[in-house]
Amino acid sequence: MNELELIASLTRSLPGNAFIVVGAGDDCAVLDCGQPGRFLLFKTDAVVEGVHFTPEAAPEQIGHKALGRCLSDIAAMGGRPLAALVTLALPDNFSPVFVGRIYTGLNALAQRHDVAIAGGETTRNPERLLLSISMVGEVAREKCILRSGAKAGDALFVTGELGGSLAGRHLEFSPRLAEAQWLTAHFSIHAMIDVSDGLAGDLRHILRLSEVGAELLARAIPVSRAAKLRARGESSSKPPLLAALGDGEDFELLFSVSSGDAVALLDAWNKQFPDLRLSCIGRITEERGLKLRDATGIHSLESHGYIHFA
């Protein structure tokens, strides 16, 4: 049983109650706690030394990344973050200065987005640092965007550029909160997710929950400079397009809107966010499965992330 199968089996029978609007399976859990016109968003995310960052990462970057991952998930619901708790599991050889610098990075990002750090705890984890963030946020009920709302015919968009994030961007990315709030305020966004597992993997979450398929245009996928440089520099590295499809940790927004809104959205976006690329990368199809169209034809994208040239 791999991790995904384990999660699937565990989440099939979780206890619910009347407060849950959306439980496990979206970017955040959604609760109805009686706030007039609003839902509560609830999220947790952890980073582990040697898994999500190397010992070379600056402590400020570790704090930034841990908080930023949760903020990115709040953004993907169209939400606004309110407060976070910090769980810091420290190795036996921890240095207070190092821990202080983690908080410096974390607090700076929190202040930029007006998120309160409402406490948390420290505990021991003898061999390695683990930093887990819990976050609550809120969203207007009619502006809460799920993964499950994509419709056949929708245009698919992604912000920024994808691939090669592990070269450095994964420690310094900007969660797309303002962008997501602007999108939901001005357009009817059908489905949204943040790109953390990789474009193909995260798109598959939308497709599965929306019960649709998609066709991506290879030349429209925005490949990051880091992915291109890496492909050029190392003979063994993967082609840049595959990096953009599969690398993960981009923390960009992937969303779908009615095709009729696509041109107006692109126009308005370019005026509002001239420094952040927005790409229309394909469309939602009634036919299930994920396909990639390039100059040589249409190819199936297998679920392990590699292209199957049929």
Next chain:
Amino acid sequence: MNELELIASLTRSLPGNAFIVVGAGDDCAVLDCGQPGRFLLFKTDAVVEGVHFTPEAAPEQIGHKALGRCLSDIAAMGGRPLAALVTLALPDNFSPVFVGRIYTGLNALAQRHDVAIAGGETTRNPERLLLSISMVGEVAREKCILRSGAKAGDALFVTGELGGSLAGRHLEFSPRLAEAQWLTAHFSIHAMIDVSDGLAGDLRHILRLSEVGAELLARAIPVSRAAKLRARGESSSKPPLLAALGDGEDFELLFSVSSGDAVALLDAWNKQFPDLRLSCIGRITEERGLKLRDATGIHSLESHGYIHFA
């Protein structure tokens, strides 16, 4: 710098915002998210293999303990739990059956208290299991009990029996949610905390935040059977009273009320909860410091948990 000093230095300058009613330093963070008449409670707590449980603990007990600790903190605010997220950091040799049994224990306790498990995540922590729970709850604004409300002259009460929890009870305790809700519904509780660090340590949190002192009556402190047995069995073990004062992980409620309410409260309690002992263990004093009165006189309780026989 020890852990407490580290936490103190980190929490002095955490970012806040307009939603925070109480930040770091109480049993839960308290947020005003606009729920009419209610506050949101927010808490996180982790258990780590080899720190909070031994490899011999049954996985159901590990799940029970992790969730129960958060529930106990919600209880200590007078609150009602709504939903939890589960962060499961798994060692490389994890068994899916073991993980399933953790959820069996966790889900059973969640259902008993109508708490939804709204998702969470699994990640790697190669050497040992770490299980962190995030929880949101709610409380009526005028019934939210802080650590900071104790007043000179108050009577001090504690539920249950204390000490020796590590002999087994720490894995199977019942969080005192119904009891705390009954207390706040029927009496004006001034200050409350759950006993997790040990009676003396947790009382000191109340005293520091309420800017008062306390005098405990040695013969009134309810010592658990486990603490007595342990003291009898091992020549090296500590006297039962010291175990009750310092052991921790009892997850009972410690609270103060006006001395004028004390007798009525004890009477009503014994009718409502005939199977759970409630003890009046002393009083809050204007004079700062924590003192213990026994047959030989009044002694200072030093902050390291041992009695200073002056």
